[in-house]
Structure formats: C-alpha cells, structure tokens
Amino acid sequence: MNGETRFNESFLSYKGFKHLKLSLLVAFVVLVVYLWHDPGRAPNGGTWLGYTLGGLSAALIIFLAWFGIKKRKFGSGTDLLRGWLSAHVYLGVLVVVLSLFHSGFQLGLNLHSLLWTLVFLTVLSGMYGVFCYARYPSILTGSRQGLTRAEMLMQMSDLDMQARDAAIGLGDDVNRALLNAAENTQVGGSISKMLNVSPADCPTKRALDYVDGANVSGEAQEAALRRVHAILIRKAELLRRLRVYVRAATLVRLWLYFHIPLSIAALVALAAHVLAVFFYW
C-alpha cells in the first residue's frame, strides 16, 4: 500500500495528472473529427458523430453520477477514491465539451438545451467545489490551531467560568453581561449565521464592549475588571477562530447542496432527452 499513496499528492495531480491528460486527448480528438466531419447540413445530434458523442456523453454522465455511490461503497475493490475523484473532475469538464459538440452548438429553448444547461451548471458548481477544496483546507487547519472543535468549546466555557469567578466582586450589570455572554453566545445555527464571522449582536462581543466601557472605583475593582477584560478578549479570539472554522467548514460543503440536486435534475433531464429523441425518431 505504501508504494501507492504518496504524501502531498492531491486528487488533481493524481498519477501525474493522468485524467487531465486523458480528457485533453479525448477533447482534441473530438475537435479534429468534428472539424473533419461534413454531415451535409448543420452539425447536430442526429448524425453518426452526433449519436456517438451523445452516447459517450450519456455514459460519462452516468459514470460521474456513480461517484456518489462509489464514495459510500467502503471496503470493496482495491482502488483509491482520490483516483475516482480525479476522474470525476476532469471527465466532468469533458462532458460539457463533448455534449456541446454533440449538439452542434444548437442551443435554444427546448428540453435538449435544458439538459445541456443543467449539465453545465452541475459542472460549474463542481468547479467551484474544486476551488473550495483548494482554498478552505488551510483555513480549516489554521483556525483550529491543533484543537478540536469540542476542545475549543470546552476552553470557551472554561473561560466563561473564569470570567464569572473574577467578576464576583463587580457589579450586577457586569455579571449580567457575563452571564448573557456565557449562556447566549451562539456559534452556527442558520446558514447565514454559519457564514457570519463577526455577528453584530454577539453577546460575548457586547459583554466585551460593556466591560471595556465600564467604570468602577477602587484599586481592587479595577484590577478585577482588567482580569475580566483579559479573559473576555481571549474568549472573543477563540470565538472568532471557531467562527472562521465554522464558516470554512460550511463553505467547503455548501456547494454540494447545489451540485447534487443539479446532477439529479440533469439525470432526469437526460432520461427525458433520450426518451424524446427515440420517441420522435
């Protein structure tokens, strides 16, 4: 096994960009054949080349969709999923090209063009996914700083406790703000909250602002307030990092909520397209 997997080899560069090369080669061959081929009328899906390209595209679409199942089939075979993803990405882009040649660039307001549009959007969302896979891992790692999410939450609740211990001698208003910060600070929730790194109404931020502006008299009280302030700043920083993490973790999979429904719609449209073509033979 060790010989097969290499450290630092991404799905994009899998086996020396094998699938990229394959896709480019196929695209090039198809382009040459397309230019060479003279159907005698406008190129379209009904010529022998059209049928060939249509069949190939349909087969590829089914292969691409199979990835969703392959990803969940554990323990069988000897292949690596990274290889499958590599093929999924490069052959996915190829499908857009092939199906465009298949149509002879005849796009209009009809079922067939709807299929192409759905495939195109699916691939587009997938390309955005590839972008996410390149961009977010370093943010995910950088924000956690070696801690797990659970550990970050635990540290925060520890800090809440420390802050309230330190605030015992301070006024009710400070303690109310701290209690509110401890009990009502929220990470995540709705999509918009998951994507928002610094929500305006964050109770921890409000507590920090409040403590920052609070006035107390006496040396002991001032010292206590400074301690509380320091603790809250640590918590706010931890909170910010956790929110950055949550945002990145959300974005790194949010695109799938478009990619997968689109791909299913494309599969349905593909079935309709094939049926229609053969029905109106």
Place this chain on the structure above:
Amino acid sequence: MSAEFKIAIIGSGPGGLSAAGHAAELGVSHVLLEKADHLSDTLFKFQKGKFVMATPDVLPLRSPMPFSAGQREDILGNWDKTAEDLKINARLNSEVTAVEGGKGNFSIKIADGSVVTAESIVLGIGLQGNLNKLRIPGAELPHIQYQLDDPDEYELERIIVIGAGDAAIENAVALSAKNTVYILNRGDDFSRAKSGNESAIMSAIDSGKITPFYRANSISAGEKTLTIETPDGETTVECDRVIARLGASPPRKFVEACGVTFPSEARNALPECSAQYESNVPGLYIVGALGGYPLIKQAMNQGYEVVEYIVGNDVEPADAPILKEKLKVLGTQDVDGFLKQVRESIPIFNGLNALMLREMMVEATVHRCAPGDVIFEKNDYTNSLYTIVEGSVAILVNENDPNQRFILGKGDYFGEMGLISGRRRTATVKAESACVLVEIPRRTMIKVRGNADDVRDAMDREAAIRQIQSYIAPGTPRDQLFGVADSAEIKSFKMGEVLFNEGDEADALYLVRKGSVSVSKRLGGKDIVLNYAPAGNYVGEMGLLSNAPRSATVTAAVACETIRIDGPAFKDLMNANPKLKASVENKFKDRLAQNERISQTGNSGGILQFLLDQGVSEGTDVLVIDESLCVGCDNCEKACAATHGGVSRLDREAGPTYQTMHIPTSCRHCENPHCMTDCPPDAIKRSPSGEVYIEDSCIGCGNCARNCPYGVIQLASVEGKRSSFLSRMLSKKSDDKTPKKAVKCDMCREFEGGPSCVRACPTGAAVRVAPSSLLQLQGKGS
C-alpha cells in the same frame, strides 16, 4: 468401626468443589464441608461483575465442573447448577473446628458439635478465609471492612482504601466513579500490581479522581476517622469507610492443629506436599492456594487428580495430551524423552528447570522441515525464536546471492533479532538439511528471559555478536568479533534519556538494537534535531573517528536498548579490517554532510522534532493527514466504521498537527507494541506483514487501552456484519448488548485493497506511511 465417607473435602473453592464433583461422578462416597451458607466463598466475595480469568490458557480443564473465563456471576451460577446435577453431598454452614485420627479413619469436628468420619481428607480451604486484618487501635470499628462486594452500593462517600495490590487498586478505581477515594500505600509506587492495574491507578491519580498517600501507614481509627502517619507527619482523615486490602495468609493455626507441618516460620509459608498432593499426614491431601497453586484452573485440575490418586489411579499431568499432540510431527509420543533431548541439545535451555521447560514447551511449536523449506522470509514481521534440535539451517545473508549464507546447526537458535528489536526479519532462513525445530512465541520467550538469567545472558552475548556482524561489520569473520563482543555491554535507556551529550568524551560506539534515538545539536540557543537512528543503526562513530569530543547529543526517542561497544576495542577491529573502516568512514561523511545541511537550513529539524516527539519513530505504519488537502469530510472515519462493525478506530480531528502535517489518533503499529505488554488472553497479535491486531479472544479488560500511550485503542460493543440499509430500516433495534471488547486499527488486513481510510479519502490527504521513510524524507531536507 469404619468411616462414614471415603473422602471428606474441606472447603468448597475451585479445588474442593472440583474434587467433590469428581467423587460424585465416580460414585465415591464423599462429603463437602463448607463454612459459609453458599459454595465457593472466595469467588462469591469477588467484586460484583468482576471478570475472572482462566489462565494458563493452554492448560486444559480437567474437572466435571465447568469453567472458562467469564463474569463472576456466570461462573458461580454454573457451579451451583452442576453441583446440584452431580448430586454433590455438600454440607453448608459447617465450619470444621478440628481434625483428629489418621488415614482410614479421620474424625472431623464441626462447629455445631457434630462429627464426620472419613478415610481421607482433601483440604482445599485456600487463603481467603484468613484475610490479614489491621492491627491498630479501633480496628474493630464498623466503618472498617476487608472486602468489597459491589462498588456501586456506595455513593458520595469518603472512602480510604488501604493497600497497593491488585485488589486494593481494583476497589479504589471502581469506587472512585461515585465517591471521594483516598488510597494508602506503604511504598512509593504501585509496581507490585499487574501492569494494567498500575496504569489504571496512576491515571486515576493523575486525573485527580483518587488522592494517594505514599509511604503512609495507618496508626489508629476513630469514629469515622483514620489517623495516618506520612512522611510529612501525622494526619487524621475523616471518612465514611475504610477498606483494607491487606492480602491473606494461610490459616496456619488450624492447619498445624491437623498435624501438618510448615517448612518455615514466615507468615506466608505454605505446607509441603508430595507430587500426589499428600501432606506429611498420610491420607490428608492439600489442593489449591494452600498448596501453592493460586490459579483457579490449576486448583480445579488438582481437585480432579487428587480424587483419582485417592481411589488408586495414576493420572498423567493435564498438559501431557497437548505435548503429545505437538510431537505428532515427529512420530513419537515420548514427551519426557523429547523434553530431555531439548534440554540437553540446546545450551541456552540448560538453565531452565523441568517445570519451566515444560511450561515453555506447552506454548511452543515443533516443526519438522525438509531440506530447502523456507522457515521465514526476510522482511516478515514474525517475532518468534527458533531453536535447532536436530539438523541444520541456512541463513541467507544476501538475498541476491544465495551462496552468501551462514549455517547453523544443532543447539543453535535464530530469530532473536526480530524478537529483540520488534523489526522485520533481517534475512530469509531455509532448512539446510532435514531438521527438527522448536519455535517459541515472543511472549513465552520474554517470560523465559525474564525468569531465567542464564538464558538471557547467553542469548544477549550471542545476539551482540550477530548484531555487530550484521549491522556494523558485515562479512567480518565471527572470531574477529569476540573481542568487541566481550567489551560490549547492553544498555537500556528510557524515553528522553541521554546516551551522550555534545562535548562529552567520545569513548564508545552505540548500536541501537531496539527502539530509536535522535541526534540533536545546540544551535543559536535552541536544540535542533539533526537526525534519527532506528534500531539496526549505530551512533557515536563521529567522535571516535575524529578523536574529538562528541559533536552532538544523542537521546532515546523511545525506550531503547543499545549495545555499547568500547571505543578502543572498536578501533582495534577497524584497524584489523580495512573494509569495515571504509564503510564506517563513509557513514561518517554522509552524516557530516546531512548534519551540516540541516543545521544550516534548519527548517526540517522542526518537523523531525515534532515527529519524534509524537513517538512516530516507534511505529511501523502511521496514518498522516496532509492538512493542506483535507476538507474535513470524515469519509476516512465513515469508511473505518463501515468496515469495522460500526465503530471507527480513528479520530481524524484529534491528534497533533505541525504545519500541515496532522497525525490523527490512529494506531501506528509500533515495533514493540505497548498494547501487547499485558494482555491476559494474549489476544494481540502481529501478522507477518506487520499489522498489530486484536483477536476475538479479547476479554475486554482494557489493559491494552491503558497501556497505549497514543490513545488509539477503545472499548466498544461491535456489531457483527453491517446489515443492509433496508433491513436496518425494517427491523427493530435489538437491545441485547454485545460485551465490550478492545478495538483498534487492523490496517484492514482482511480487505484486499488495504486501509479503508486511505482508500476512501477523496482528496488524497490521508496516507499511511512507514515512519522511517517519513523521517528520512524530512531528514534529507527539501
């Protein structure tokens, strides 16, 4: 007047019960006398739910009473039922107060005044009926107890446990879940206990669950208090309960009153008996713990055998059939003859006594090989030791040239390098002529080495010669190495211990034979790791060759064993052997260049340090995640769970990270697995290709999980085969709990494609690599 019974059995523990069962089975008239109102009081008083072991595993049970490892409740239930089925004539509540008379007509006085007469007596009263008690003022107070049945009975109490043995630790740890627990230890540590218990109590102390008093003694007890003397003075601790687990000693007074003599005055001395378990009083037999056999299975076998002896039958030892089975390949049944041959023909076993040799043979395998048979292949991970009883074998030193080989003959042994270092086999071994070999498994050999110094010393000297020959001076004739070997010394180092410091005088060369070491240098006020040397490499040649002080500090990266070779002796060897000198000088130059590169670039030193700090160097295969690629989809964990009964053996998120290199919590398949150190059923195995895995015979004791420094073993109820989605939706969730067992990564050894985690990673972030290649990759610098 003739006696009422042929046999009277006193005590219904494993030995007595087994004897009574066998007597009942044979239809021999008997009576079983038990002090308590139930059978088998010692086991009855075990902690509730305690898992009872059935060691030694290979010893067959020879008793009409059923017994296998299991929970206290199940074992007791089975015994009660069988006692009833066999119609054992048991008299409960019958404490024996005196034994009079002699063989043929003993009269046994019972506490209620009645008398029982019998021709023979089997004494199986064990030791637990005579618990050692506190001898302090106030010891009779009601809050002081000497046993604990059910730790769940107590809640929110302050409890002091006295003792540092297994029983004390088991009680303290169980009680600490719901109570405030102190443990009173007369010594400084808990090394007397089983290592699983030792690590359990240490982790409970470290996490603050149990408060220890070391070098402390109890002085007196008051109403809900205990006064303790500690090195810091006297202190009185308030407590709701004191549980003193002080061990037990033979009920000497009673036994002596029966006429039995003890060989010494020591509190724990045991009476001496014949091979047929008969004491110095004819007709009075002693079985079980009182006779020196504390294990349940041994006592039960004795119970059976003693009845056979009394009725006049001669029975052979219980392990004889096993040994005969092993000798089948040789076409002989003569166990004693073969054992004699082994001892006489193999010098390292000369120092073993008959019992040790026999116990070792029960675990060993006898092989008969034809010329040319492969015994093991180079790079296998097997770690047993082979001894040659007859014939000869060839060690193929060079895989490309079958003519380069050593021949070993009768009396020699081989395979000890893998046994010592935990690394792959360094050479292939084939049978040279027809031969008879005895293969001894790793665990047995470690036990034998631990118990017999002669065996260990003889092996170590021979191993030193061979290791020097294969790792430092290949091709050097054996006799040239004697001088070096005689000056050599085996030195062990704990993790983090320094072999030598930068600037020290260079007086020796160290050959690492187990574990690994790191080489570091102080640069700009910081220790920079320059290199690492795993087992099979040597360090310290730089100072020796350049006649200069040590140029770097060498530290044990993990616990390791080295062969320290005296500097002058090594120089003599080099001078006599130009080829060797050239090879050592080449190594010297390579290292010089590498050290210079790293100390000038400096950047890869950090990651090397990180990897060594994480103990990666003692692994053989480690899961690494490239965080610049990981999208956190957890498909690795899902794949692991799906292929392993629903429980993932890896935790992706947990574990240390350095730059973009993340080492998730997952097994690294160590060279010398910590988990294997104390596995009662010996269920943890290493396959020839290196995976460390746990067999189904796991009893769920949790020792391995406690012993693993990397936290990669968990106890979990594992479902059988994963059912299909549809059947899971349609069937009701079953409530029956499968018992918890230890689970860990097995590298998907049953799947053709290798580790599922790696295969299921969509982005290429997860890889499994041999640490040596990872470390060398980093060490080369980029």
